[in-house]
Amino acid sequence: METYAYGFPRLGENREFKKITESLWKGEVSEDEFKRVLDKLERDILSTYDEFVDKYPLGEMTKYDKMLDTACMLGMYKVRDLDEYYELCRGKNALELTKWFNTNYHYLVPDFSELNDFSFKQANFEDVKKYKGGIPYMIGPFTFLKLSKGISKAKFRSFLLSLSDVYRNLLNELNEVHIDEPAFCLELSGEEIELIKKAYDNFGTSNCKIYLFTYYDSVDFLKELYDLPIYAIGLDLVNGKENFDHIKKYGFPDDKVLIAGIVNGRNIWRTNIKESIEFLEEVSSHAKNVMISNASPLYHLPITIEGENLDERLVKRIAFAKERLYELRLISKAFEGDWELANEWNEETGDFGKNDVVGERIKNLKDEDFRRSYGYTERYRRQKEILNLPLFPTTTIGSFPQDKEVRRKRSQFRRGKISSAEYKKFIQDKIKGLIKFQENIGLDVLVHGEFERTDMVEFFAQKLDGIATTEKGWIISYGTRCYRPPIIYGDVSRPGPMTIDEISFAQKQTRKPVKGMLTGPVTILAWSYVREDIPVEEVAYQIALCLRDEIRDYEEKGIKIVQIDEPAFREKAPVKKRNWDKYFDWAVKSFNLIVSRAKAETQIHTHMCYSEFGEIIRYILKMDFDVITIEASRSKGDIIEYFQNVDFKRQIGLGVWDIHSPFVPSIEDMARIVKRALKAFPKENFWINPDCGLKTRDWPETEAALRNLVKLAYKLRKGE
Numbered sequence: 001m002e003t004y005a006y007g008f009p010r011l012g013e014n015r016e017f018k019k020i021t022e023s024l025w026k027g028e029v030s031e032d033e034f035k036r037v038l039d040k041l042e043r044d045i046l047s048t049y050d051e052f053v054d055k056y057p058l059g060e061m062t063k064y065d066k067m068l069d070t071a072c073m074l075g076m077y078k079v080r081d082l083d084e085y086y087e088l089c090r091g092k093n094a095l096e097l098t099k100w101f102n103t104n105y106h107y108l109v110p111d112f113s114e115l116n117d118f119s120f121k122q123a124n125f126e127d128v129k130k131y132k133g134g135i136p137y138m139i140g141p142f143t144f145l146k147l148s149k150g151i152s153k154a155k156f157r158s159f160l161l162s163l164s165d166v167y168r169n170l171l172n173e174l175n176e177v178h179i180d181e182p183a184f185c186l187e188l189s190g191e192e193i194e195l196i197k198k199a200y201d202n203f204g205t206s207n208c209k210i211y212l213f214t215y216y217d218s219v220d221f222l223k224e225l226y227d228l229p230i231y232a233i234g235l236d237l238v239n240g241k242e243n244f245d246h247i248k249k250y251g252f253p254d255d256k257v258l259i260a261g262i263v264n265g266r267n268i269w270r271t272n273i274k275e276s277i278e279f280l281e282e283v284s285s286h287a288k289n290v291m292i293s294n295a296s297p298l299y300h301l302p303i304t305i306e307g308e309n310l311d312e313r314l315v316k317r318i319a320f321a322k323e324r325l326y327e328l329r330l331i332s333k334a335f336e337g338d339w340e341l342a343n344e345w346n347e348e349t350g351d352f353g354k355n356d357v358v359g360e361r362i363k364n365l366k367d368e369d370f371r372r373s374y375g376y377t378e379r380y381r382r383q384k385e386i387l388n389l390p391l392f393p394t395t396t397i398g399s400f401p402q403d404k405e406v407r408r409k410r411s412q413f414r415r416g417k418i419s420s421a422e423y424k425k426f427i428q429d430k431i432k433g434l435i436k437f438q439e440n441i442g443l444d445v446l447v448h449g450e451f452e453r454t455d456m457v458e459f460f461a462q463k464l465d466g467i468a469t470t471e472k473g474w475i476i477s478y479g480t481r482c483y484r485p486p487i488i489y490g491d492v493s494r495p496g497p498m499t500i501d502e503i504s505f506a507q508k509q510t511r512k513p514v515k516g517m518l519t520g521p522v523t524i525l526a527w528s529y530v531r532e533d534i535p536v537e538e539v540a541y542q543i544a545l546c547l548r549d550e551i552r553d554y555e556e557k558g559i560k561i562v563q564i565d566e567p568a569f570r571e572k573a574p575v576k577k578r579n580w581d582k583y584f585d586w587a588v589k590s591f592n593l594i595v596s597r598a599k600a601e602t603q604i605h606t607h608m609c610y611s612e613f614g615e616i617i618r619y620i621l622k623m624d625f626d627v628i629t630i631e632a633s634r635s636k637g638d639i640i641e642y643f644q645n646v647d648f649k650r651q652i653g654l655g656v657w658d659i660h661s662p663f664v665p666s667i668e669d670m671a672r673i674v675k676r677a678l679k680a681f682p683k684e685n686f687w688i689n690p691d692c693g694l695k696t697r698d699w700p701e702t703e704a705a706l707r708n709l710v711k712l713a714y715k716l717r718k719g720e
Helices: 016-025 031-052 066-073 082-090 141-146 153-171 190-205 222-226 241-250 273-284 321-335 356-363 376-387 404-414 420-441 500-507 521-526 536-556 577-595 640-644 667-677 699-717
Strands: 002-004 097-099 106-108 137-139 176-180 209-213 232-236 257-263 290-294 465-468 475-478 481-483 487-493 515-519 561-565 603-608 627-630 651-655 686-689
Touching: 002 321, 016 031, 031 321, 066 082, 066 106, 066 137, 066 141, 106 475, 141 153, 141 190, 153 190, 190 222, 222 232, 222 241, 257 273, 257 321, 273 290, 273 321, 290 321, 356 487, 356 536, 376 603, 404 420, 420 500, 420 699, 487 536, 500 515, 500 536, 515 536, 521 536, 521 577, 536 561, 536 577, 561 577, 627 686, 651 667, 667 686, 667 699, 686 699
Parallel strands: 002 290, 137 176, 176 209, 209 232, 232 257, 257 290, 515 561, 561 603, 603 627, 627 651, 651 686
Antiparallel strands: 097 106, 465 487, 475 481
């Protein structure tokens, strides 16, 4: 049984990718040193593949994003050096950033808006050809165009057929190629499927062996996929169970290789080797030629569990990327009769993490627990009287820059180098300084800065029972932005208040309102590895009840505004829209469960960013918030039209500053978005704010941008 793996994390065990790239941006290392480190990281990945599996692609490494690399390779963007490359990633005119399918990985969106007559004649595949001795990696033509923007329906057909000609010419020079086509798992129209067939039939004149990979869900047109001139088809049999239903019903062609994705590339629970062998035996009764693989790219997992200081019972239940490769080898050997190591992999560790009190709270939930007691009109009236905010109130999304001093103190505290009292005083001093700063520049609704928080999900995970956190379990969210997903292994409960000390301390420093800052249950789930032994919605409700208790404590301390961040609300939606209603039902209910006991006077904000909101606006309207803040700068305010098309009566803040770029927007840059928005929203309902939190920014650019933001609000109040 041959094994195939792909998508191994590029980050490096010590986050070498992040460190060298950010050092390059700061001018601390040369381009030669940067390239040397990336080359070593790529060699390390290939040697890891070599240790465990038979086949794998070459050329998966990127300097930032593979969609951008593909766009550059196809001649869409003229990039002569690294500065011009990174200008597209994080400069003034950076490409729009959005989620890669329903994951927390982001990609840069190629934009064809100004390229209507584009013909791909400038394509240059030298970076692919250098791997022609192996299996070069490429994003497929359909996925590339489907995930791009600015292509009309009429142009899509001609673009895809033109692009297929370009790909065909490349394939004529290759012996083998790995092509990723995850967009094949979307709900596609009959016209799109026919177009895919026509485009891929174009490859029939090539002798190149095409290893075509789909993942994240099932393919609705497998029968047509069988007929394409490809050598092997990679199918996700973990998240795309309908794939195997089709194979059982219709079989699998003898002239193709089925690359069966049977180890989970998105979650960390160990593969049950015995069950996998039984499943493989059933698969092999329907398919003559079978390889085994990971079910989706491995970059959604940390590199290895080696060196983690976790409960031994948990360690024996989980597998990260390197361990997934080991599992593929175990399954291959066991399938051939060698069970010596496989038998040791799935040790019984006993139950742990069960909490009967949590179970009772979930069991006793009633319909009224999922809605607020007062309607928005009454809430608006009471909040207006209490808060007395000006027109165009200004605020930020939550976090402020975390400099080296903040990170050093937090590390010292975590390692026991400084006392709890010393660390608490340090955080309070930072909060005092930030409150004064916000008052001085004229912000209306303040935040405490989140200096005590490493990450918006990890912080809460460390305060809750039933969730574990790692030391080295980093994964990439976009570019060099990394985070450590927590592990939800048991019933989730709140031993005590999580954020009250810092928020109430901040509120005591000012008469202006300070927002309480919470991360919502959907985002905690989306950015964690979640237990699979109970329904996911039950886990969401457990977290929601913890946050509801936190809001009760806020109110007792006089906090009048609470923000519940749900940037992953759209992200976690199933790939196929036919499954959305079920997901959004519990996602909306989990949010409403948090706020159902909040006073009418407590203003509830929610924040979302970098998603296709037009698709989910009807679900957003079911959430019981008072104010929504949302990304708008990279999309140039395009999101406004989505809210125009619905009866949106609540308050909104469209982000006017792209915080993922070091570029400081002028007042005029921000004003363009606001003036467009005011054609759709009453000025009484409009807030001025950045796109997202400011943790990754430096102080000089933060101060400059916020001063411009406040000046814009003052000009708007004067009617300028």
